[in-house]
Amino acid sequence: xxxxxxxxxxxxxxxxxxxxxxxxxxxxxxxxxxxxxxxxxxxxxxxxxxxxxxxxxxxxxxxxxxxxxxxxxxxxxxxxxxxxxxxxxxxxxxxxxxxxxxxxxxxxxxxxxxxxxxxxxxxxxxxxxxxxxxxxxxxxxxxxxxxxxxxxxxxxxxxxxxxxxxxxxxxxxxxxxxxxxxxxxxxxxxxxxxxxxxxxxxxxxxxxxxxxxxxxxxxxxxxxxxxxxxxxxxxxxxxxxxxxxxxxxxxxxxxxxxxxxxxxxxxxxxxxxxxxxxxxxxxxxxxxxxxxxxxxxxxxxxxxxxxxxxxxxxxxxxxxxxxxxxxxxxxxxxxxxxxxxxxxxxxxxxxxxxxxxxxxxxxxxxxxxxxxxxxxxxxxxxxxxxxxxxxxxxxxxx
Amino acid sequence: xxxxxxxxxxxxxxxxxxxxxxxxxxxxxxxxxxxxxxxxxxxxxxxxxxxxxxxxxxxxxxxxxxxxxxxxxxxxxxxxxxxxxxxxxxxxx
Numbered sequence: 001x002x003x004x005x006x007x008x009x010x011x012x013x014x015x016x017x018x019x020x021x022x023x024x025x026x027x028x029x030x031x032x033x034x035x036x037x038x039x040x041x042x043x044x045x046x047x048x049x050x051x052x053x054x055x056x057x058x059x060x061x062x063x064x065x066x067x068x069x070x071x072x073x074x075x076x077x078x079x080x081x082x083x084x085x086x087x088x089x090x091x092x093x094x095x096x097x098x099x100x101x102x103x104x105x106x107x108x109x110x111x112x113x114x115x116x117x118x119x120x121x122x123x124x125x126x127x128x129x130x131x132x133x134x135x136x137x138x139x140x141x142x143x144x145x146x147x148x149x150x151x152x153x154x155x156x157x158x159x160x161x162x163x164x165x166x167x168x169x170x171x172x173x174x175x176x177x178x179x180x181x182x183x184x185x186x187x188x189x190x191x192x193x194x195x196x197x198x199x200x201x202x203x204x205x206x207x208x209x210x211x212x213x214x215x216x217x218x219x220x221x222x223x224x225x226x227x228x229x230x231x232x233x234x235x236x237x238x239x240x241x242x243x244x245x246x247x248x249x250x251x252x253x254x255x256x257x258x259x260x261x262x263x264x265x266x267x268x269x270x271x272x273x274x275x276x277x278x279x280x281x282x283x284x285x286x287x288x289x290x291x292x293x294x295x296x297x298x299x300x301x302x303x304x305x306x307x308x309x310x311x312x313x314x315x316x317x318x319x320x321x322x323x324x325x326x327x328x329x330x331x332x333x334x335x336x337x338x339x340x341x342x343x344x345x346x347x348x349x350x351x352x353x354x355x356x357x358x359x360x361x362x363x364x365x366x367x368x369x370x371x372x373x374x375x376x377x378x379x380x381x382x383x384x385x386x387x388x389x390x391x392x393x394x395x396x397x398x
Numbered sequence: 399x400x401x402x403x404x405x406x407x408x409x410x411x412x413x414x415x416x417x418x419x420x421x422x423x424x425x426x427x428x429x430x431x432x433x434x435x436x437x438x439x440x441x442x443x444x445x446x447x448x449x450x451x452x453x454x455x456x457x458x459x460x461x462x463x464x465x466x467x468x469x470x471x472x473x474x475x476x477x478x479x480x481x482x483x484x485x486x487x488x489x490x491x
Contacts, residue, residue, distance in 0.1 A: 010402055017401035055449055057434060059462075061442040066463065074471065098445060102456060111453050113460075115444060124442035131436040131443075149450070185433030186440050191450040192459070216445045247447050247462040253487055254461050260484035315405070322412050329419060333426070346481030348454040357426050 012304065016311035019291075030276070031320050037272045038324025038372050039331070044265045045368060046332040046358035047340055048255035053359060054188060055251035059244075061124075063096075064225050065217035066242040067232065075240070077211040082236055086217065089231050093220045096121045097212040099201040103166055103194070110155050110349035114194045116201020123218065131190070135180025140197060147180040149190040151350035169206045176200075184353065191352035261343050269371060277379035284383070289390055296392040309384035310377075317373040325368065332356050452482040461486055 020027040069078035083095045099116040118140045119125045128137050138145035148158075156164050162178040182190040202209070219228050222244075229241045256262060284292075292305055331337060336354045337344065345351050358364075440446065452458040457468035458480060465471075466488035469478035 013405075014401045017405055021401070051449065051451065054437075058437045058441045058449075059447070061438050062447050063445045066445075066447065068463065073465070073467065096445070102459075111459070113450070113453070117445070119443060122443045122445060124439050127439045128443040131440040182440070183433075183436055186436050188449055188451065189437055189440050189446050190444075192453045193444075193450070195444065242447075242463055250462040251449070255485070256487045259487045262485075319409075319412075322409075322416070326412065326416055326419070333419075333423070340485075343481055343485050345452050346454045346458070346483075348452050348482070350450075350453045352450055354451070355430065357423065357430055 009307070012307045013311050016308050016315060019308065020312055020315060027316065031316055031323075033272060034276075034316065034320035034372070034376070035324040035327070037269045038321055038368060039327045040265050041269055041371055042325045042328035042368050043331050043337065043340065044262060045364055046328055046360075047337045047344070047356060048262075049364060050332065050356040050358040051255050052252055054356075056248065058189065059248050059251060062244050062247050063216035064219045064222060064244050065229055065232065066247075067215040067217060067236070068213070068240045068242070070238060070240050075213075077207055077213060078215060078239070080210050080212060082239070083215065085235055086215075086232065089228060089235065091219050091221060091224045091228050092217055094121070094218040096216040096218070097198065097214075098216055099198060099205065099207060099213045101201075101205055101213060103204075105155070108155050108349055111192065112152055112194050112350070113192050114196065114201060114204065116196050116198045116204075118198055119195070122216075129180075131183055131186050132180045133183040135178070137195070138179045138197065142179070143197065144174075144176055144200060145179040145196070146176045146200075147182065147193075147195045148178055149182050149193040149350075150184050150187050151191045151352065152194055153178075153181055155350060166204060168204060174200075174204050187352040188354065192350040261340075266371075273372075273375050273379065276376065280379055280383045284386065284390070292388070292390045293392040296390075302388040305388040306384055309380060309388070313377050313380040313384075317376045321369065321373050324372075325365070329358070329360070332358055452486065454482055455480040457488075458482040458486050461488075 067078060067082070068075050069082075070076070080097055083097065086092055086095055096117060099114075101114050103112045103114050104110075105112065119128060119137055120140055125137075132147065133150075135147065137147055148156075153159075158164065158178060163175060164178075165173040165175045168174055176194075176196070182193065196204075198212070201207070207213075217228070217232070219225055225243050225245065229243050232239070233241050257266060295305060331339060333356065337356060341351070341354075447462045448460045450459065455469070457464040469480070469483060469488075470476045
């Protein structure tokens with residue numbers, strides 16, 4: 001019995017495939033549009049998932065608490081004296097002052113991120129040289145020496161030399177010597193970075209002595225982060241307190257379907273399905289009516305015709321899903337999501353080499369299936385039923 | 399050859415391609431795990447808070463330490479005009 005049923009389904013599958021092949025131009029165009037929609041959705045899902053994943057992995061090592069002073073709703077320099085006010089809070093292991101800002105290169109139109117700190121005071125500083133492709137980190141007493149990211153080296157054209165200059169606010173020049181370069185593997189974090197001593201950063205930005213831009217606070221027990229953050233907020237009103245969990249949370253939501261680009265991907269998919277469903281549900285063509293009538297005259301039952309339509313939908317949607325998702329994976333992994341780069345990086349002059357490797361979990365595949373294949377199958381139910389119940393005599397007679 | 403067999407062969411071909419991509423993905427994952435240690439050291443030793451993906455605007459370079467209002471702070475009635483603003487959601491503090 002099971003053998004007979006299997007043979008019957010195989011025959012119906014054969015018929016469905018022949019039917020699709022007979023209308024190959026139409027079938028192929030539906031398949032291509034469908035695969036393109038899935039490609040778009042899957043690419044977006046993979047890019048955002050790979051970036052969120054990377055952020056989750058690396059930002060687990062960000063400072064436990066970061067303090068910034070706010071004035072009139074904007075960030076401003078924070079006095080170093082605030083460090084003393086934190087001394088009374090039990091559980092704080094270390095407070096490291098830092099100056100970080102941006103330097104806009106008006107010739108190249110590039111934005112560099114400049115960070116000045118005494119790296120020796122930071123955790124894991126002894127191992128920082130392992131993240132460098134060449135050179136070494138400058139010691140705190142070495143003035144004017146910097147470590148730069150890969151794109152900074154390219155932008156400043158530092159292939160044959162290792163010195164460059166930046167303008168101070170009063171337009172006098174400050175010279176720097178490159179003492180090291182970050183490894184290309186760390187591009188996603190260090191691409192646009194220029195790391196220097198605190199004194200050099202203060203000199204470059206003309207920040208008065210006794211002021212920095214933020215304070216990194218390290219606590220003894222990570223479970224106490226929220227409690228210590230609350231105590232800091234009470235002790236230093238007017239200071240923005242950012243905790244490590246908040247920073248990690250940001251990156252779990254920042255690449256979301258609610259972003260403008262994500263909404264466009266979703267709306268495109270939705271519009272494609274509405275058009276497809278409307279086309280399917282709006283009626284049968286005379287050829288389809290005639291075909292069904294002939295099948296019924298030949299002894300086919302309604303359930304058999306429904307099975308043919310079901311197999312046709314499964315073949316088209318399944319094939320489109322496999323093709324679309326495979327193309328999306330190739331696009332993200334081997335072409336570094338090149339179609340999305342104009343939106344992902346915009347007018348950025350310094351662009352990292354993105355090495356994205358999405359983890360395709362069952363949940364992600366199901367999400368894409370839920371947005372694509374299931375609506376397609378649902379959209380074909382009514383027309384399939386309508387086509388199966390066409391009276392043979394009316395179709396042939398008409 | 400019956401159509402179902404031709405279709406099965408096509409499906410097998412696609413699945414073989416996916417299998418090859420999966421195997422290549424495993425070797426890429428190993429290489430990525432090696433650079434992960436470098437990324438962890440850099441984050442820890444420099445106190446980094448953000449990915450350096452979009453460097454065009456402060457709030458897309460450092461979304462984790464920016465205000466949701468940052469895109470509109472340049473002048474009264476300022477509109478958000480950087481292209482990456484379409485891809486990145488504002489942070490939720």
